[in-house]
Amino acid sequence: MRIKNANLQHDRLSQTKSMVLIDPGEVTKQISRHRRNHSQHYVTEHTISKDVLVSQNKEGILNKTKITDKGKKLRKNWTTSYAVLSGKKLEFYKDAKELTPNMKSATKPDCIDLCGAQIEWTSEKSSRKNVFQITTVSGNEILLQSDTDDTIQEWFQAIRNTIDSLGKGQSFPSLGINVWKSSSTELLHQGFEPKEKKNELRKSLVFKLNYSASDTSDRNRVKTRLKKFISRRPSLKTLQEKGLIRDQVFGCNLERLCRRENSTIPHFVTTCIEAVEKRGLDAGGLYRVSGNLSTIQKLRFVVNQEEKLNLDDSQWEDIHVVTGALKMFFRELPEPLFPHSFFEQFVEAIKIQESGLQVKAMRNLVKQLSPYNHDTMKALFKHLRKIVVNASTSLMSTQSLGIVFGPTLLRPDSDPGSMAVYMVYQNQIVDLMLMEFDAIFC
Structure with missing residues (x-):
């Protein structure tokens, strides 16, 4: 006809x-x-x-985020926009005022071409409820959401009707x-265009529409392989037994380090104490003044690499670098020099009012420590006692050293109480052990 x-x-x-x-x-x-x-x-x-x-005109407030731009993944950034559905386009404004003739927006509104687009509900790409996704022929993926069930259902139906009314529309902007x-x-x-060009465009569009699904499949495949690799890899203990990984000095368990060095006091602690007593007892603010952090980290690296350490070298000339490294060693112990299991007992001992009973309780607790904790603690406090003797030049009293070493040597496994209260007890314990050194470590 x-x-x-x-x-x-x-x-x-x-x-x-x-x-x-x-x-x-x-x-x-x-x-x-x-x-x-x-x-x-x-x-x-x-x-x-x-x-x-079929014309589907609708407008209202929606939450929007773009997760893919022409096949490139984007970080989710939810924004509240005033959406307007008109014809084959879905536009987004900051608010309804931008639609009035007197209001001219400085930037063009975001626009989605619904011709050839796909729409579907999704719960995997966002933790929010009532989320659906629009995928355009150009490879863009947009998530739309509203907390109101009726509102999001109406928007989903209106957009789907618009897409269906456009048939199998396709857009070729280029x-x-x-x-x-x-x-x-x-x-x-x-x-x-010629048939060959049409086929190429069709293949390109099919690739863009399937990009998200294939990309998700690839990520899942990679995750599965990584899980299998991690489950098959040897444990840290196995690698250490084979000699492939060696324990470092900083951050190593005190007992394990001492056993490895066949001693009850870590070699690094002994070396630092000897260097300070040799050339730094008259330095002002010893252990209180901070050394250059980058130089301290360099010294830490040398020690961890088991290189031969010579603290008389000119690069370690600043005695505050040596004292800073020693404090860092004790601070990085997995379990402090005063073990977690003894923390509450030392706190209870320092609360004793009678001086003689207080010292006796401290002495009994120190004797219960392992040989590694006991000997290392004795060597450290014996060294700090020499600094107190030279307080006229070092300007460091027992109270000053208690403030410096209290939080470093004593800390609870968990902190249910007040840190300020614990800090007072930590300082008092170090102060008492310095003043009563001979009686506690007899």
Whole structure:
């Protein structure tokens, strides 16, 4: 069946099973007579009858985030926008005021072309409820959300109806082509590209639409392989037994370090104490003044690499670097010099009011310590006693050293109480052990 317009003799439409009527007033230029077969015919998109597309107009507030831009993954950044659904576009404004004629926005609103898009509910890509995803033909993925169930259902239905009314539409921005297909008639710009170009574009679009799914599959495959690798890798203990990994000095368990060095006092502690007593007892603010942190870290690296350490070297000339490294060693012990299991007992002992009983309780607790903790503690406090003797030049009293070493040598396994209260007890314990050194370590 063929319908001709008397005023436009050259216009015609090929009809197979159904027919699309064009408003004569809308046709402004000649339509191509070329057709590939009797079931397909192409004209420009703007000549489509308005009755063919179902108009879904809607506006309101939605939460929006873009997670993919042309195939490139983006970080989720949820924003509240005023969404407007009109025709085949979904636009987003900061608020409803931008829609008024008197308000001119400095930037163009975000716009989603729904032609050829896909819409689906998703619960895997966000922890929020009521989230659905729109995937455009250009490879963009947008998540939309609302806390109100009825609102999000209405938006989902309206957008889906718009996408369905557009049929199998596809957009080719790079070529300036918009295609719309109905069940029996196809309309296209008359400057259509060759078949080879069409196939390439179709493959490109299919790749973009499937990008997200394939990317998720690849990530899952990588995660599975990593889990298998981690489950098969040898334990740290096995690597240490084979000699592939050696324990470092800083951060190593005190007993393990001493056993490795066949001593009850770590070699690094002894070396630092000897260096300070040799050339630094008259230094002001000993153990209170901080040395250069980068130099201390360098010294730490040398010790951990088991390189031969010579603290008489000029690069360790600053005695505060040596004292800083010694404090760092005790601070990085997995369990402090005063073990966690003894912390509460030392606190209870320092609370004793009677001086003689207080010292006796401290002496009994010190004797219960392991040989490694006991001998290392005795060597350290014996060294600190020498600094107190030279307080006139070192400017460090027992109270000053208690403030410096209290939190370093004593700390609870967990901290349910007040840190300020614990700090007072920590300082008092170190202060008492320095003043009563001979009685406690007899």
